Amino acid sequence: MLDADNTALVIIDVQGKLAQIMDQHQALFEQLETMVKGAQILQLPILWVEQIPDKLGATIPQLQALLTSQAPIAKNTFSACGNREFLDALEATQCTSILVVGIEAHICVYQTAMDLHRAGHHVEVVTDAVSSRTKANKQLALNKMSLAGIKLTSTEMALFELQKVAQGEQFKQLISIIK
Structure with a gap:
């Protein structure tokens, strides 16, 4: 089970024009916003990465507006784990459970989740807060991660699992952001 004292949220590459061409991108953006707001309510550490931001652009404004107290970590590797700054930031959280959200499910999300899992972290991918340009690639990524032992969850499931009690x-605050 997820525990708010030991869980971090990792946001992968929700950037520029690429974010706009994801399958069901509006629903994705809504779930990402809910996930970030929920993580903030629960006081989870949030790590935020961008893939080659000078080429792919900045993170979508909806998420930037929620993450004003921190800056993204730029990377050029598909897996965030290929970036020393990310690994150092993750280590500083002392969290062993990681919730992963972002794009694209079959590339950067997949490779990051797999590397975190191989490194011994408990990894859960938030299925309604990840996407790819095609539904088929997202589903393939989720299937492959699940077969490798990575857990799948949803925004509501993760937030209420972390909350534990209905009081x-x-x-x-969580009820107010879940629509």
Whole structure:
């Protein structure tokens, strides 16, 4: 089970024009916003990476607006784990459970999740907060990650699993962001 004291959220490459051509991109953006707001309510560490931002552009404005207290980590490797700055930031969180969201499911999300899993982390991919340009590539990635032992979850499932109880101020805040 996920535990809010030991879980970090990793946001992968939700950038520029590429983000706009993802399968069901509007629904994806809504789930990403909910996931980030939920992580903030639960006080989870959030790591945010961008793939070659000078070429692919910045993270979509909806997410940038929520992440004003931090800057993205630029990378040029498909897996965020190929970036020393990301690995150092992850280590600093001391979290062993990682929720992964972003794009593209079959490339950067897949390779990052697999590397985190191989490194011994408990990895869960938030299926309604990842996408690819095609539904088939997203499904292939989810299948392959699941077969490798990576867990699959959804935005609501993860947030309520982390919350644990249906009471208190955090619970009220979570209910208000889940539509």
